[in-house]
Amino acid sequence: MKIILPLENLQYDFPVPDQLDGLHHDSIAKICPFCLRLWAIIQVKSKHFSIQGTCCLPCWTPARILPLYAQFPGSLLDDCSRMGVQWELIEHFPQELVQREFKVHLKVFA
Numbered sequence: 366m367k368i369i370l371p372l373e374n375l376q377y378d379f380p381v382p383d384q385l386d387g388l389h390h391d392s393i394a395k396i397c398p399f400c401l402r403l404w405a406i407i408q409v410k411s412k413h414f415s416i417q418g419t420c421c422l423p424c425w426t427p428a429r430i431l432p433l434y435a436q437f438p439g440s441l442l443d444d445c446s447r448m449g450v451q452w453e454l455i456e457h458f459p460q461e462l463v464q465r466e467f468k469v470h471l472k473v474f475a
């Protein structure tokens with residue numbers, strides 16, 4: 366699985382078990398509905414991309430948690446096409462991405 370965070374200039378490439386790759390129907394490109402920036406690319410093998418409109422971290426405010434968008438803005442685990450957070454992936458994430466997810470989720474509850 367390859368994850369690219371263009372706004373943060375970060376890129377990760379790490380293995381996940383085949384059954385977890387199967388969780389994703391598509392590779393995902395996350396575009397913020399407020400600033401229209403591509404903020405995350407989640408590439409799963411050679412699967413084609415679906416585009417998700419989910420809020421990026423810089424645009425997030427408490428008022429911008431909308432049912433149609435991710436409940437955890439900036440989260441790589443929050444998959445609006447599957448209506449939930451893909452917690453199964455986190456144990457395979459590099460440590461830096463685990464820490465990033467922790468901060469993203471704390472921000473919503475702070």
Ligand SMILES: [Zn+2]
Binds near residue numbers: 397399402422424
């Ligand atoms: Zn944005």
